[in-house]
Amino acid sequence: MASSGLFFKDGKKRIDYILVYKKSSPQVEKRSTFEKNLRAEGLMLEREPAVTNSDIMFVKIHCPWETLCKYAERMNIRMPFSLQRNMRELKSWLPRNPMKLDKEALPDLEETDCYTAPFSRARIHHFTINNKDSFFSNSTRSRIVHHMLQRTKYEDGKSKMGINRLLNNGTYEAAFPPHEGSHKSRHPIKTHGAQNHRHLLYERWARWGMWYKYQPLDLIRRYFGEKIGLYFAWLGWYTGMLIPAALVGLFVFLYGLFTMDSSQVSKEICEANETIMCPMCERNCTLQKLNESCIYAKVTHLFDNGGTVFFAIFMAIWATVFLEFWKRRRAVLTYDWDLIDWEDEEEELRPQFEAKYSQVERVNPITGKPEPFQPFPDKLSRLMVSVSGIFFMISLVLTAVFAVVVYRLVAMEQFASFKWYFIKKYWQFATSGTGVCINFMIIMSLNVVYEKVAYLLTDLEHPRTESEWENSFALKMFLFQFVNLNSSIFYIAFFLGRFAGRPGKYNKLFNRWRLEECHPSGCLIDLCLQMGVIMVLKQMWNNFMELGYPLLQNWWSRRKMKRGGQLMEHKISLPQWEKDWNLQPMNLHGLMDEYLEMVLQFGFTTIFVAAFPLAPLLALLNNIIEIRLDAYKFVTQWRRPMPARATDIGIWYGILEGIGVLAVITNAFVIAITSDYIPRFVYAYKYGPCTDQGYRQEKCLKGYVNSSLSVFDLSELGMGYSGYCRYRDYRAPPWSSTPYEFTLQFWHVLAARLAFIIVFEVSHGKERFLSISLKPELIFYSSPINK
Structure with missing residues (x-):
């Protein structure tokens, strides 16, 4: 058992914590005082040199039963004292859920339901102590030792205490609780069981093959x-x-995706082979037809x-x-x-x-x-x-x-x-x-x-x-x-x-x-x-x-x-x-x-x-x-x-x-x-062919693309072009009395956008207010x- 690396050399005392230091470290006096005080608090220490590095020394710490009881009482750690009697587990006629873990093959997975109370040495006979070695779990033992490491002095002075300070000043290189052995085994877990909790976690939680299972x-x-x-x-x-x-x-x-080809807006853009769009950059952009944006229109419909x-x-x-x-x-x-x-x-x-x-x-x-x-x-x-x-x-x-x-x-x-x-x-x-x-x-x-x-x-x-x-x-x-x-x-x-x-x-x-x-x-x-x-x-x-x-x-x-x-x-x-x-x-x-x-x-x-x-x-x-x-x-x-x-x-x-x-x-x-949801909505109800009927079908957007594009006189660019081009906006045409000014449709769309924001925010605010948990x-x- 000692060879497994979980116990002292005698094979009986379980290792609860590991300290690591370099022999070449100059902080010998602090380390010596700290370890002396740890022993005085009731901990047992054992040194072991590293196999792979002659400068590294490990300090193994074991917390005996009396010290565990003393500090469990000081820390008010709750421990089990009687079993709960209830009927939580009922046999179901439904088939087993494949996402649940196989509890028959994992008898150690669930803890026994117990009532708990803060541990007290005066009432120790009330607690269910079947085995002193397993009464305090490994994680609880490590937590108690960590508590002691945090409050043990290494020098005279009210602030000269704690493993964190010793790690910061280089007295120790590391301090950690040990893993419970290897996470792998030569034998299948279903036939031979789990070697330890780490092995159990690996097999039933950390393996990629368990991706569809509930977490333990x-x-x-x-x-x-x-x-x-x-x-x-x-x-x-x-x-x-x-x-x-x-x-x-x-x-x-x-x-x-399924309505992409039947979308009225996409259809109009893909079929607009005579609509010329204004150049989208100053120098190198040429005039393009609207139907060249067909792919963009279809992809946009996927998300809008x-x-x-x-x-x-x-x-x-x-x-x-x-x-x-x-x-x-x-x-x-x-x-x-x-x-x-x-x-x-x-x-x-x-x-x-x-x-x-x-x-x-x-x-x-x-x-x-x-x-x-x-x-x-x-x-x-x-x-x-x-x-x-x-x-x-x-x-x-x-x-x-x-x-x-x-x-x-x-x-x-x-x-x-x-x-x-x-x-x-x-x-x-x-x-x-x-x-x-x-x-x-x-x-x-x-x-x-x-x-x-x-x-x-x-x-x-x-x-x-x-x-x-x-x-x-x-x-x-x-x-x-x-x-x-x-x-x-x-x-x-x-x-x-x-x-x-x-x-x-x-x-x-x-x-x-x-x-x-x-x-x-x-x-x-x-x-x-x-x-x-x-x-x-x-x-x-x-x-x-x-x-x-x-x-x-x-x-x-x-x-x-x-x-x-x-x-x-x-x-x-x-x-x-x-x-x-x-x-x-x-x-x-x-x-x-x-x-x-x-x-x-x-x-x-x-x-x-x-x-x-x-x-x-x-x-x-x-x-x-x-x-x-x-x-x-x-x-x-x-x-x-x-x-x-x-x-x-x-x-x-x-x-x-x-x-x-x-x-x-x-x-x-x-x-x-x-x-473009709001502009389409406004067009369907106010300017489209379904103005008096309501927004019911895709055909109500017929003519929307033409309505959303304004007209510009190309001769005003001074680039040798003639005729007209189109651009995205709601502005009056160049032949109107107020050329390039915003149209009434622009203000309708703007008002609808603001109204939508207000309604959306208020309705969600009410939903949050009315959600009673x-x-x-x-x-x-x-x-x-x-x-």
Whole structure:
């Protein structure tokens, strides 16, 4: 048993925690004092040199029964004292759900339902202690040891304590709980059972073949702790809720696909072989016939059709339902995982905070002890500098977007005069496509800069505790990446083509480049292209960085050991603690990167979903991969993180609510301003052949294209042309008494757009007001979702 790397040399004492240090480290006295104090607190320590590196030393820590009981009582850890007697499991006549895990083959998957109470040594006989070695789970044992490591001194002085400070000053290289053995076995799990919980998680959760199965949340929580368990519960819930959104979005897309050829607008554009369009750029663009935009018109109809408004309303309701139902799901998990009465322990101060404000103290009203204090003027000044830095970085994003706009204006003329016929013919698509790719590269480059700046600004604020630091850092990273990811999309949705002017009086940037205008079929196709490319490429890049990068790092570590002959051609088997040391540590941000990726995706899925109904489907497919990818990473590629407790997803829920509100506003504007839904609606009811009959059939849009195009006298361009050309706008013809002035139809369309925005926002506001959710604290049942 000792050879497995899970026990001390005697094969009896289980290893609960591992400390790693370098023999060459000069912090010998601090380390010696720290370990001496750990022994005095009741822990047992044993040193073991590394097999692959003579400079590395491992300190194995075991927490004996008496110490476990003492600290379990101090920490108010709830432990089982009697079985619950209920009838939750009823035999069903329905066939077995293939998405549920095979519980017959996994007898260790579900915990026995028990009543729990805070552990007390005086009432120890009331608790169900069948085996002292297994009464406290491995994650609970690790959590108790971590608690002790955080509060043990290494020098004289009230602030000279804690493993975090020793890691920061180089006394130790790492501190982590060990994995419970290998995640693989030579024998099938169904015939020989699971070797350990890690093996069980790999076989029934982390393997790609389990992509369609529910997640074993109870086992995830037992192995990794409630904080990580809640993340995977939220991710699974979000992914499950994406299924109806993806199906409705796919239906809207297929509706557009099947009605593409019968669309009256597409027909009129494809058959307009005599309608001449005005040049769309200054120098190299030639006159084109409207029917040359046939493909663009058909593709635009895929995303801008009769189902668009319905889908936007559906997604606004979906976002609200998703958040409300997550509250209920979280309440169920909080009850099932015995977290209702749990309160987070008071956090210790950050070493940086103590070092900065050690000379200024005041009495903590909770603990009654003096502690460092940050004066309000200092806090305010630092906050102002931080806010200024945030605004500067946001202005940098806008500058990058402006640079892409300038590129599009320059490239527009170059592609229009390109030698290759295909590019010359589809110069608008080439301009948009290359602009999207350049924008994506800028986004990914700026993300690296943003992370460093967010670190700098957060450290400048000197947050008091680690959770305050994490919340401040997470909020900055979200703001930076949200603006970085969506600023170009906002430009295309609401500004592209809005200020281009008209033929003969175009607006120019720096009096040199004519502003870009929309295609005859509208700007929605540019918005779809921007969203689709960025969403697909970013998800592919994130997946590579999450799994591919750790795999490469671990492979390189093994390769270096083999090249150095350190494993003697595989004849030496490394102990578990050294295998864990060679794995990658969980990133410094904990779960922040995981939440940030999903929250940004949620924004992408909801904010402009009216323009890109396939976004929920792409998000669903990505998340199915993401769950197994994260599971594989946690189980096989990362060291075991310290099992932490939590009752919710923290600051991210408030951010999700803010995104939900923003999504309603933007989708209303996308439908009213970016798409052609409102102009078509006004034409059908006011100007079309069905004016007195109502908007009932596609034929009511007959003549819409001609009505939406204004006339311009080509002779006014001074380019040697004669006759008339058409352009997208509602302006009077050159032969009218008020040439090129806005027509009455323009004002009708504008009024309808504003009315639609108001009605959409008010109706959704009422829907949110009337949505009544059950009180989460009243839900005391266990849900089968993701069990």
